[in-house]
Every structure is written in structure tokens, then in C-alpha cells.
Amino acid sequence: MELTLRALQALRFLNFATTHIYETNMVAYVVPADEVGKVPLTAQHRKVIVASSLGTVFEFYDFFIYGTLAAFFGALFFPPGNETAAFLASLATFGAGFAVRPFGALIFGRLGDLAGRKYTFLATIVIMGISTAVIGLLPTYAQIGMWAPVILVAMRLLQGLAIGGEYGGAATYLAEHSPPGRRGARTSWLQTTSTVGLILSLVVIFACRASMSPADFAAWGWRLPFIGSIVLLATSVWIRLSLEESPVFAQMKRDGKQSQAPIKESFGNWTNLRRVLVALFGAIAGQAVVWYTAQFYVLFFMTATLKLDYSDAYLLIGIALVLATPMYLFFGSLSDKVGRKPVILSGLLLAAIGFFPAFHALTDAVNPRLAAAQRLNPVVLYASECNVHIFSKPVSQCDLAKEFLAKAGVTYEVRTPSTDQALSVSIGTATIRGFDSKAWAIALEQASYPKAAEASEIRWMMAVAIILAMMVAVTAVYGPMAAFLVELFPARIRYTSLSLPFHLGNGIFGGFLPFVSFAIVTATGNPYAGLWYPVGVAAISFVVGLFFLRDHEIND
Helix, strand or coil: CEECHHHHHHHHHHCCCCEEEEEECCEEEEEEHHHHHHCCCCHHHHHHHHHHHHHHHHHHHHHHHHHHCHHHHHHHHCCCCCHHHHHHHHHHHHHHHHHCHHHHHHHHHHHHHHHCHHHHHHHHHHHHHHHHHHHHHCCCHHHHCCHHHHHHHHHHHHHHHHHHHHHHHHHHHHHCCCCCCCHHHHHHHHHHHHHHHHHHHHHHHHHHHHCCCHHHHHHCHHHHHHHCHHHHHHHHHHHHHCCCCCHHHHHHHHHCCCCCCHHHHHHCCHHHHHHHHHHHHHHHHHHHHHHHHHHHHHHHHHHHHCCCCHHHHHHHHHHHHHHHHHHHHHHHHHHHHHCHHHHHHHHHHHHHHHHHHHHHHHHHHHCHHHHHHHHHCCEEEECCCCCCCCCCCCCCHHHHHHHHHHHCCCCEEEECCCCCCCCEEEECCEEEECCCHHHHHHHHHHCCCCCCCCHHHCCHHHHHHHHHHHHHHHHHHHCCHHHHHHHHCCHHHHHHHHHHHHHHHHHHHHCCHHHHHHHHHHHHCCCCHHHHHHHHHHHHHHHHHHHHCCCCCCCC
16 A cells, blocks of 8 residues: 555554555555565666665675785785785785775765765765776886885775775665565675676686786786776766665655764664674674685685686686575575574584585595595605794795795695704605705605696586585575664664674675685695684684574664
8 A cells, every 4th residue: 555654654653563664765655564575576676676786796896806816916016025925915905905894884884874875885886996997007016116015005995995885885775675574585686796796707807817818917917807897887876876865764864863973873872782793793704704715715725725727716616606696595585584593593504514524525626636645645844943924035944845835735734853853844755854845846746746736637516516515605694694784773873883893794804814814824734724714703603693693673
């Protein structure tokens, strides 16, 4: 039944218990409680979904092309002399963009609660697009010295600020156009955008690399995905300009019920702050590490550790991503029926118990010769005076030895030698005294350690199935997340309240995952040791969520 907004206010005052009131495009409807899950998807709804999602796809595409090309940035924008340190520095720069996302959440979240949803996330997309294009035009370290990493980091920080305001705005805007009982289904379309953005980045980068020689791509071809994003920026801005303001915010503005201090109301009030903390530690932190492990860390693992060619790695990830994307919609809809909490917790539990066996199985499927060599001819490094070098150049024999083994993708154990024994390595039955990269390389070859994974030996269906299984956990945790966060906070401070915990979790716990995990691998010599970080965080979130998470339904 269609109503005027004045009649709508009267119904709200009467607080009809048997109905839900649903607004869209400045028109209000009263929906019987037993019909709330059957509200049809109108043309206006589709426009809102498409416009919100396409813009967010572009923002995630911009953000992820850097992560996908991290290996190239290490050599181009950081001081030469230590490839491992340069690669870790490029990953740290990737993480820096995530570190400032909480600040973007505060800046743009406050603006969104004060000035409106539409123009706030329009501003974020412009900032993102400009900073991405600048990266594509940036001179290298060889051309301008230390200014290259400085400007690169500055652009990553701007990207992080923009992303910090993007997701909260899009989630709030879309949810406020969605009827109660269907918020999980409608907002789950938004949850696909990060994956679609990643797929798009992989497709564009693969097309560029396939169209030129490796030398040309390393020299200048990597710039094309960044510069080409200007076209996507123009399209996204045009689409978002065609949107109307959120009906919930528009009504609050007419009634004069907007928050005048959204940051203070969000975090200075214990009731709301408790919701923020529970959302962060009971759901979002775990979601972040699960997402980045299954969709980013696995890519680095296959190329850096398993020595899989980038084209095969992109193909495996791409196939699994395409197959997994509909599962966001499935789990979002499922959460409308059974609740957000059980769906989110099931994904966290699956990741916590499944990541270690999944990565071991992936080694067997992608590089079976490497897996066999690790079992039959284990490597033991006997050394002392070993240090963890993240950004500095290795100097001791132990440091040089560990860097060599890490670059070779070799799993090894470090033991302290006897007092009269110098540095040595045991590879299967062979023992070599002193660090000699050529002798060690020969010994690894004789012990059947492959230099690279062979495409002919890959068990493609098994590898895709393993990656897909990990992505099931991702979709279960992430699919209902937007609806869960929107329903957790009141409309007057919703943009600010949900943005900060979301970007603290994804920015800190998720953004630094590749860096932290690979630093652990470098320090321990175990390529699987880095998984303790995401598994531990996911397990903690599961426990916190089990005892403190609640499903909330807020009808604005």
C-alpha cells in the first residue's frame, strides 16, 4: 500500500507491530510482517544496486592492481641491492594504504552522516581515481631517487583514505534502499564488488602482460592498468551523479534529526562503542584475514613459494573467483533466513581449521615435485648469528643463506651448529660447509628441488577446488557483512559507526597480512608458518563472536 510521508510518520508513531515500513525513492510502503521477505526487486532497486556496485568495483580494482603488481614495484621504486627487502617494502607500502583506511572512515563517515551518503562516496571515487592515475605516471627510483617511494606511498595513502569512505557509504546507501528481510540479499551484491574488482585487475594485467614481452611489461607496460583506470573513473562518476540521496537520510534531514557530532555519538557513548568493538573483534578482523588469505596471500604463495608462472597463477585464481562470486549472494540471502551470526561464524571456523591443510594440499596440486622433494630430502641450515632483515641488506653468512633459500622457495629448518662447526646446509643426504650459492643450487637440483612449477604437472581441477574451498569461507563471512553492520547501528550515526571498525579490521588485520605472513616465513624458513597469523586471528574472532555477537534488525 503506497503512503505519503506524513502518513508514514503517523504509522511510525503508532508503532504497528504487525507491519514493516519500507521506503525507496521517496515513496513509503507498509509491508505485512509475513511478506517482508517477498518485496519485489524493482527497476529503481536495480539502478541503486548497479550504481553502488559498479563504483565500488572500480575502487577495489584501483586498490588491487597495486597488490597484484607488488613484485614489480619492489624493483622499480625502492633502493636496489636486496630483492627480498625490496619485495617486503612493496608489500609494506601495500599495507600502508590499508593503515590509513580508518582515518578515511572517520573523515568521510562523519561527512556522510552530516552532509549525505551520495556526495560523500562520490568524492571518494574521484580521489581514488586521481591517485591511481598518478601511480601510472610516476617516475622510478632510478629516475628521481628517494622521491619515487615517497610519492608512491603518498598516493597509496590517498587511495587508502578514499577506500575508507567508500565501503561505508555504499553499504549504507544500498541497505537504506532495501526492505527489511531482504537486506542480506540486496547488500550481498555489494559484497561481490571486491572480488569482481580483483578479477578485473587480474584480467587487465594478464591482457597487458600477454600483449608484450616480459621486458617491456617490466619497463613500462605495468603502467597501463593504472592509466587506463581513468576511463573507469569517468564512467563511475557519471553513474553516481544519476543517483538520488538515500531516502532514510533525506527524511532525517527534513526532520532535523541528523547527528551534529557523529564521531562523538559513535565512539563517546559506551553502548554504541561496545557495538563497534564487538563488530571489530568478533567479525571484521576475522573476515579481513580470511579474505586476504584466500584471495591475495594464496596468489603470492603460488608465485613466490611454489614458483608457478604468473599466467597459470592468475588463471587458477580467476577461475576460482568466478565460481565463488555467486556464493556471496547465496550466503547473503541465507542470512536473511537464519541470521547473520551463524553464517559469519561458520565461515570463520571453516577458515581456522582449513587453511593449513588447504595450503599443503595446494602445494601437492600445483608443484608436486617440490612437495615430494620437501618430504624426501628435507633441508636443514646449521647456522648462528641469524637476524631478521626486513628492509636492510643481509650481511652475515646466515642472512645470505636464508635469503637464498627463501628466494628458491625451499622449506628449511634452522639448527644451531656445534661449537666447532661453521655454517653448513644439509640437503637430503648431502652436506655442504659454508655458503656457496652455486654449490647449493646444484645440491638442490640433485635433490630434485624444481626451479619452477611445470604447467604439465599441475592438477588443475584439484588446485581450483582447493582455492574454491577456501573462498567458501570468504563468502560465508563476507556475504552477510554489510547487512550485519548496517543493522547494528542507528541511521543518524551509521556511516561513521560501521566505517571505522570495518576499515580498522580490513586495514590493519587484513592489509598487512601479506607483509606479516611473508616476514614470518622469511624468519622461520617455513612457507606455511605465515598462516599462523590469519588462522590465529580467525580463531579469536570466532570465539569473540560466539559469545558477544548479536543479530540486530533496525527499521529506520
